[in-house]
Amino acid sequence: MKSLAELAAIREKMKDKVVLREGSGEIRVVVGMATCGIAAGARPVLNAFVEEVSKAGLADKVTVSQTGCIGVCQYEPVVEIFEADKEKVTYIKMTPEKAAEVVEKHLKGGKAIQEYTISNAIS
Amino acid sequence: MIRSHVLICGGTGCTSSGSKVLISTFESEIEKNGLAEEVKVVQTGCFGLCALGPVVIIYPEGTFYSRVQESDVAEIVSEHLLKGRLVDRLVYKDADESVIEEAGKTISLNDTNFYKTQKRVALRNCGLIDPENIDEYIAMDGYAALGKVLTEMKPEEVVQIVKDSGLRGRGGGGFPTGLKWSFTAANAADQKYVVCNADEGDPGAFMDRSVLEGDPHCLIEAMAICGYATGATEGYVYVRAEYPIAVKRLQMAIDQAREYGLLGKNIFDSGFDFDLFIRLGAGAFVCGEETALMTSIEGNRGEPRPRPPYPAVKGLFGKPTTENNVETFANIPQIILKGADWFASMGTEKSKGTKVFALGGKIENTGLVEIPMGTTLREIIYDIGGGIPNGKKFKAAQTGGPSGGCIPVSLIDTPIDYDNLTAIGCMMGSGGLIVMDEDNCMVDIAKFFLDFTVDESCGKCAPCRIGTKRMMELLEKITDGNGTLEDIDKLEELAYYIKENSLCGLGQTAPNPVLATLKFFREEYIAHVVDKKCPAGVCKSLLNYSIVEDKCKGCTLCARKCPVGAISGTVKNPHTIDTTKCIKCGACMDSCKFGAIIKG
Numbered sequence: 251m252k253s254l255a256e257l258a259a260i261r262e263k264m265k266d267k268v269v270l271r272e273g274s275g276e277i278r279v280v281v282g283m284a285t286c287g288i289a290a291g292a293r294p295v296l297n298a299f300v301e302e303v304s305k306a307g308l309a310d311k312v313t314v315s316q317t318g319c320i321g322v323c324q325y326e327p328v329v330e331i332f333e334a335d336k337e338k339v340t341y342i343k344m345t346p347e348k349a350a351e352v353v354e355k356h357l358k359g360g361k362a363i364q365e366y367t368i369s370n371a372i373s
Numbered sequence: 374m375i376r377s378h379v380l381i382c383g384g385t386g387c388t389s390s391g392s393k394v395l396i397s398t399f400e401s402e403i404e405k406n407g408l409a410e411e412v413k414v415v416q417t418g419c420f421g422l423c424a425l426g427p428v429v430i431i432y433p434e435g436t437f438y439s440r441v442q443e444s445d446v447a448e449i450v451s452e453h454l455l456k457g458r459l460v461d462r463l464v465y466k467d468a469d470e471s472v473i474e475e476a477g478k479t480i481s482l483n484d485t486n487f488y489k490t491q492k493r494v495a496l497r498n499c500g501l502i503d504p505e506n507i508d509e510y511i512a513m514d515g516y517a518a519l520g521k522v523l524t525e526m527k528p529e530e531v532v533q534i535v536k537d538s539g540l541r542g543r544g545g546g547g548f549p550t551g552l553k554w555s556f557t558a559a560n561a562a563d564q565k566y567v568v569c570n571a572d573e574g575d576p577g578a579f580m581d582r583s584v585l586e587g588d589p590h591c592l593i594e595a596m597a598i599c600g601y602a603t604g605a606t607e608g609y610v611y612v613r614a615e616y617p618i619a620v621k622r623l624q625m626a627i628d629q630a631r632e633y634g635l636l637g638k639n640i641f642d643s644g645f646d647f648d649l650f651i652r653l654g655a656g657a658f659v660c661g662e663e664t665a666l667m668t669s670i671e672g673n674r675g676e677p678r679p680r681p682p683y684p685a686v687k688g689l690f691g692k693p694t695t696e697n698n699v700e701t702f703a704n705i706p707q708i709i710l711k712g713a714d715w716f717a718s719m720g721t722e723k724s725k726g727t728k729v730f731a732l733g734g735k736i737e738n739t740g741l742v743e744i745p746m747g748t749t750l751r752e753i754i755y756d757i758g759g760g761i762p763n764g765k766k767f768k769a770a771q772t773g774g775p776s777g778g779c780i781p782v783s784l785i786d787t788p789i790d791y792d793n794l795t796a797i798g799c800m801m802g803s804g805g806l807i808v809m810d811e812d813n814c815m816v817d818i819a820k821f822f823l824d825f826t827v828d829e830s831c832g833k834c835a836p837c838r839i840g841t842k843r844m845m846e847l848l849e850k851i852t853d854g855n856g857t858l859e860d861i862d863k864l865e866e867l868a869y870y871i872k873e874n875s876l877c878g879l880g881q882t883a884p885n886p887v888l889a890t891l892k893f894f895r896e897e898y899i900a901h902v903v904d905k906k907c908p909a910g911v912c913k914s915l916l917n918y919s920i921v922e923d924k925c926k927g928c929t930l931c932a933r934k935c936p937v938g939a940i941s942g943t944v945k946n947p948h949t950i951d952t953t954k955c956i957k958c959g960a961c962m963d964s965c966k967f968g969a970i971i972k973g
Contacts (some may be wrong), residue, residue, distance in 0.1 A: 251634040252642045254520045257511065262513035270378050271432045271501055283457035297411065300376040313433045314376060316457030 269309050277312045279303070279355060281344075282328040282349070290326035291345070292316075294334035298346035302353040312357055325368060333354065340368040377412045377454060379403075382500065384419030384586050385618055386740075391442070392427035398443050399429075402450040412454050418587015420693035423951075424486055424739035425465060429478035430500070437485065437809040439465040471795070478738045487738050487757055492719065494727045495543075495580075496743045499587030504622050507629040507727060510590040516635055518709035519594045523600055523643040531602035532558055535705065537713035539725030544570055544661075544698030545773060545802045546878075547724075547791040553695060556685035557603040560693040565605035567596050570666055570688055571612035571619075574658040575774030576825060578805035580729040581699035581793040583741055585612065585619035589626035589705070593636065593649060595702035598709065600647045603695050606649055611666050614653040624651060659827035662877045663696045665831065676833045677877035698803065700729055720746030724790030732758050734807040735765065747788040750780055754808060765810040769893070773802020775822040775829075776882035778889025779815070798889050800882070807944055814911035816896040820848045822886040830879065837880030840871040852912040865891055910972050913957045917973065920946040924969035931961035931970065 251257060278335055281287070281296040320328045325342035327360045329349070339362045341352060348366055357360050364370055381387075381395050385444065395669060399414045420428045425439035431453060438449065445463060452458045456526040460811065465485060483489060493499075502509040510516070515715065522531050557565060573581040584592065596608045612620055627649050630636040638646045650671050654845075656676025659665045660675040667689045669675035688694025693801030704726060708716045717725045730753065733739055742774050750770060754760065761767050766868045769779040772789075777800035778786065787793050825847050832838045847864045868884035868891075875881045891898060900906050907915040920931075920940075925947040932940040932948055941956040942948030950961070962970040 251516075251640065254524060254641065257516055260508055260511045261514070261517070264508045267375070268502065268509055268512045268865055271380070271435075280458070283455070285456065288456065296376065297374060300411075301374045304374065315433045317456040318456065341533070 266304055266309050270313075276304045277335060278306075278332040279312060279357070279360075279367070280317045280330045280332065281314070281316045282318070282326060283316040286319060286323040287326045287328065290343075292327035293343045294326045295349050296328065298349040299353065302350050303334075303357065306353055306358055308357055312315045322368065325371065328362055331362075341366045342368045375411060376433075378432045379412060379414045379454075380417050380426045380432065380500065381414065382418070382420050382426060383416040383504075383618070384423070384499075384583060385616070386419065386423035387426035387428055388618065390426040390440075394443050395427055395429065395441060395446060396908070399450065402447050403454065406450055406455050408450070408454055415503045416505070416894060418499040418501060418504050419496075419583040419741055420818070421491075421496070421583075421741040421743075422738060423741065424737070428500075434485065434916070436452065437465045440824070447524060450844060452820060454742060478673060486759070487740075487742075490748075490752065490756055491743050492727050492745050493743050494707055494716075494719075495584060495700050495729055496587070497707070498591065499583055500567050503627055504587055504589055505821040506569045507626065508632060510588070511670075514710060515590055515706075517600075518596055518706035519597050519635065520641055521709060522598050523641045523645055528558060528604065529600045531598065531643070531709070534713045535602070538704075538708045538716040539713075539720075539723075540701065540704055540705060540708065540716065541724065541791060542698060543700035543704075543728065544802070545776065545800060547801055550697060553685065553697070554599065554603050556683070557605070557693045557695040560686055562604075562693050564607070564690075564692045565603060566689045566692055567599045567603065567605045567608040568667065568670070568684075568694055569608065569610040569618075569664075569699060569702060570661060570663065570696055571610055571699045572661040572666060573616075573653045573803060574661045574700075574829075575776070575803050575805045576822075577733040578731045578774060578803050579806050580731055580741065580804045580835050582616050582619050583729075584699050584703050585616065589619075589623045590630065592699060592702050593626055593630050595705035596638070596649060597636065597647045597703070598705055599695055599697070601645055603693075605693075605695065606646050607650070609650050609652050609670055609689065611652045611654055611670055613656065615656060618651065620651065622717075627651070643961055658825070658894075659831040659877070659879050662879055665877065666696070677879070678830050689732070695969060719761065719791045721788060723792050724879070728789070728801070728842065730803060730804045730806045732769075732806050732808070732826060735813070736808040737762055737811040746790045749786050749788055751785045753789070753806065754785070758808070761808065761810050765812065768809050768813060769810050769815065770805040770809065771818065771822075771886070772805070772806045773800040773882075773885070774807075775825045776800060776878070776885055777802040777805075778885045778895045779809070779818070782892040798892055799808040800885065806966055812909055812911070814907050814909040815890040815897050816848065816852055817909075817911045818905075819835050819887045820845070820852060820889045823883070826879065826883040830883070834874075834876040834880060836871045836874040837876070837883060840867055840875075841880070848887070851898065851901050852907070853914045854901070854905045854912075858899070858902055861891070861895075861898050861902065906973070916957050917952055918950050918957065918959070918961060918970060919952075919972075920948050920950055920954055921969050924967050926967055926969075928966070930964050930966070934960045934964040936960065 303312045309359045327344045329344050429441045534552045540550045541547045654660050660669045665675045665677040668901040674944050684694040729743045769781045771779045827841045830837045927945040939951045
């Protein structure tokens with residue numbers, strides 16, 4: 251090890267790999283992964299979220315995790331986004347493409363995509 | 374892309390309860406479910422809650438699974454990792470209801486009562502990183518402190534920051550660390566050394582082992598920093614051979630650090646050279662004493678030598694040496710990175726920072742806890758430790774192992790720091806905390822610890838070699854029911870004599886368990902010699918088992934259980950115990966379904 255820069259390079263490379271364990275992301279993305287969710291294609295959606303969040307450099311801010319059946323099986327894959335002091339946003343009928351869009355516009359841009367949310371489907 | 378980490382404890386506690394097989398089972402189940410690309414299995418150091426091992430934590434949720442068996446793995450993988458449903462029966466549930474109820478949130482480690490009041494500094498990476506992977510340590514700001522001191526700071530600035538932090542020796546003595554470093558730094562010599570005391574010998578203490586197993590790089594980094602600050606270029610870690618996992622991981626860490634050039638010549642291109650070597654101890658308790666430890670490293674029989682000269686002047690191989698305990702070193706990198714003020718903001722006026730305790734004995738949550746100095750014993754035992762099992766009453770806690778004393782229930786609200794413990798006649802010690810309940814006889818406890826020091830006395834000086842043996846004989850006389858009030862006075866006199874005249878810390882502290890129990894539980898000693906009774910019902914010579922006639926149904930079970938045929942009686946008639954034959958094993962009392970057998 252000859253310089254601090256070398257050390258910093260290893261730290262940066264590894265940071266994304268361990269940040270997961272801090273579990274204190276300000277934003278939590280929860281993907282419904284019960285049988286209904288998996289059948290409707292939740293796994294690619296989950297993986298897309300993990301990948302896109304990391305690509306967008308949001309790994310230390312956003313925690314992507316999974317949960318069981320949220321209860322609205324006809325709208326699966328369902329993804330909920332929790333953010334402190336904000337109302338929960340529920341996205342329905344998600345796809346990997348929509349997931350990328352949500353990361354870009356909602357998680358990064360701070361604006362929920364109304365047309366993908368459950369409130370849009372019900373009203 | 375990895376979305377989830379499965380952390381499995383690979384510390385000594387969980388390894389012995391079967392965590393090793395879990396790692397391969399998790400890996401094969403994950404493979405079977407096609408999750409190999411998404412989930413990573415990591416072996417870590419100790420999480421602290423050893424009583425509930427093997428422990429598995431799944432991130433990002435931080436779900437804490439306890440007592441996980443091989444047969445549970447398939448279910449955890451298919452339920453939790455695949456479908457995102459908790460395996461409820463394995464989740465550790467010592468959290469408040471409100472936390473569990475909070476919508477959309479799974480119970481995470483930090484919400485449990487065991488963890489929430491802890492403050493992890495020395496143990497910050499234990500259970501969080503893979504100790505066998507230097508990159509994970511670097512990701513947690515590892516070696517950044519070493520980089521900082523070598524490129525930005527002068528040695529005297531390093532010593533000053535350690536002084537300002539108020540850090541004191543965690544091995545038991547409580548000597549200010551910065552001051553110790555400044556002594557070695559001030560002595561010019563062609564060669565100086567850094568020594569780490571990892572000869573953790575107190576019965577029931579395993580703080581240092583956990584740091585070595587869970588975060589070995591932290592120790593390497595701290596010793597290199599100490600070397601730079603004091604002008605030493607070589608370091609030795611003296612570790613017990615009874616810690617095979619710790620030794621293996623430390624050696625692995627040293628090799629990795631050498632490969633990265635974090636040990637060796639010209640580290641960070643600063644011109645500073647430092648290398649580190651392991652020396653194994655052969656299990657003698659006295660080698661935890663600093664001068665005996667250095668004598669042992671030199672290849673001689675581990676015996677203490679008189680001080681002065683102190684190690685800072687004439688230590689290892691006759692050269693100026695700084696010796697610190699593992700936990701003391703484990704605080705150093707954080708102090709450098711976060712500053713002296715940050716460290717000094719935790720703890721009490723004269724005891725800064727945190728302290729790791731190994732909780733053991735009559736307590737629900739056996740394990741390792743790190744708390745700010747000044748936390749009360751009550752908080753440790755009831756809030757973190759989960760209280761005393763089986764609804765028994767707390768009686769006393771032994772700190773400092775065979776060198777320390779007990780804190781009785783009347784002082785349970787004493788804030789724990791170096792000076793408060795010394796004031797009540799205890800000592801901080803290295804951090805073993807053994808909890809005793811109403812069923813423990815304090816005379817017997819004193820005998821247990823003294824027995825240990827009699828065994829471990831190295832024999833070099835007479836007060837310790839002969840004195841502790843004589844004390845032991847007096848204690849045996851008392852617990853055998855042959856003691857007199859005079860014996861108690863003699864015991865006390867001898868104790869003070871040994872304390873004042875022994876050569877090293879072992880003898881100087883050996884009488885402490887006797888003195889502390891005499892101070893707080895003198896009435897128990899008196900009951901042994903005057904009434905010839907052991908109030909807790911432990912000392913066998915003073916016990917008699919008898920059968921209560923009214924309660925005995927004459928079932929004959931006890932007579933059949935008795936290994937020496939001391940119980941006689943006919944079916945459906947009350948039985949009797951022949952006390953001359955009885956060996957006081959208690960088998961009859963355990964077998965009686967009617968509570969008809971009493972001891973006292």
